[in-house]
Amino acid sequence: MRRSAQLDQYSAYIGEDVLTTIYNKADKLRGIHVSHINTTAHGGGVAEILAELEPLVRDFDIKHTRKIIQLDEKAHDFTSSLIGLLQGGQSGDISATDRDNFVDWLGQARLSEHDDAADAYIVHDYQLVPLAQLYDWMKPAAWFCHVDTAHPNPHALNYVKSFLDAYQLAIFNTELSVFPDLPTNFSQVMILGIDPFQRKHAPLEHAQGVKILQQCGIDVHRPLITQVSRFDPWKNPKQVIDVYRLVKQQLPEVQLAFVGAMTATDDTGAVDVLHDLQHYADGDTDIHFLSDPAIVGDDQVNAFQRYSSVILQRSLREGFGLTATEAMWKNQPVVGTSATGLRTQLVDGQNGYIVDDTATCAERTLELLLKRDLWQRLGTNAHEHVRTHYLLPMMLLSYLDALEKIYL
Ligand code: UDP
16 A cells, blocks of 8 residues: 555544545556546636645546636537526526537537547536537546536436436535436535645734735725635625625624636636626725735635635535635634535534525624634634545545546
8 A cells, every 4th residue: 555645644634544545445546547627727616626636646646637628608608507507596498509509519529539538537517518428438437516406497407417328427516416316326425625735725824814915905903804706696796795784884894805816717707797796896995806816826815714804605506615615624614605515514503604694694794703702613613624524535535436436
């Protein structure tokens, strides 16, 4: 059994038995080549988890390659309407013409058996689900669903299911998102974990963190509410402003920050969402928009998650909110919603709050701003919850399980 120095660092956080299980599984998979196919190189949770897994699997001689299929404008429009249906936010049907055009577009030699062959394939997210059917050499393959499919529109569900026969496994972020009626052993829940040794989550001295916030224009002598997320309507940013405004009536000195670095491959709607939000902020100089990737990097995300007074995650839908786990690791009790992922991650009243309506969210936020001993107690529980459930080795174990199922 060959060990990995990187993985061994986790013995400070998790038991030796988990590490041994990982090493045993990894030994069986040594030398295989796994191709991951998704739509963005950077930005968002998929890119994040692949970046986290990469160095560990390299230590096990498992080769990872990435193939990015960048959506053009038409493909993006189709998939945007698909996610609206799939996450259950909208009623309606999928246009047969748009569906056919999109599937044709995906089939037009975006991948070649010669250049893109591997021992196993993981196709990420709802956009790319037709791939394994379109390219029949792409096997064994798993489809990895990252969005919130707990309440899918039936037409969207049928659309996705119509492509699943070509896969050996469908992976979901939580039990709640697993499609009903899938064949036994066809689905797996993969725990998502964070890497506390990476720069974004590493310890950051208070003085240094506060300096970073100051450099981002924050008055560090006043309380700060923050939401870290891409600028996306599903992240419900307008409600964040509504909550802040209610809190401000009681605590006029409060400030608000949106941290969401734009990436070149980000969905094209992000700029529109940001502009709309800036308009909604109506010139309030206590609302800060941190969207410039030249300014917002790992240290900035770390500083905001660690040294904001309260963290919100107001998502309307969430397969699994990595940002919530990240903030919890940094001792923050997140004020989240009952979106599928968040209600799995948070324990209401113990390590954060699960609350949907604006007024109650503002009450909880104010309470955490004013009662710092409560904030600290829930924050300590939040950190402990992540340590026991959501660190990278747990994700690695689920990932190796999935590879075992499709490859061995
Ligand atoms: N993120 C980041 N910089 C930002 C905003 C977000 O690095 O300015 C990261 C964040 O730390 C998290 C990921 O992007 O790791 C977002 O993942 P999540 O699952 O919360 O949401 P998704 O974008 O996948 O819907």
